[in-house]
Amino acid sequence: MPREYRVYxxxxxxxxxxxxxxxxxxxxxxxxxxxxxxxxxSAWKVIDKKLEKKIIDRTxxxxxxxxxxxxxxxxxxxxxxxxxxxxALEYAIEEPEWFDPEKxxxxxxxxx
Numbered sequence: 001m002p003r004e005y006r007v008y009x010x011x012x013x014x015x016x017x018x019x020x021x022x023x024x025x026x027x028x029x030x031x032x033x034x035x036x037x038x039x040x041x042s043a044w045k046v047i048d049k050k051l052e053k054k055i056i057d058r059t060x061x062x063x064x065x066x067x068x069x070x071x072x073x074x075x076x077x078x079x080x081x082x083x084x085x086x087x088a089l090e091y092a093i094e095e096p097e098w099f100d101p102e103k104x105x106x107x108x109x110x111x112x
Contacts, residue, residue, distance in 0.1 A: 005034035014041040070106045077108035
């Protein structure tokens, strides 16, 4: 009897890659595809009982939004004390009355 190369899955995600019998839904693939899935199971998914490679955006950090200090009158954004980027005081849509451009800065993402 030929060996069955099984790929078990749940909700389209690969759970087990084996030649043994286990509980759950599975598909049978050839040995080459089985080795590919075994080497990188998170790169694959099962849709309609067919094995498909996931589409992964290779961003290399280029698509990340940058958290930057904006101009003192650029709202909405997080208000911080000057030079204390990670200690936000409050998020504001408009400039609050207590805001002092000498003591505070506005930070946010570039696309904000």
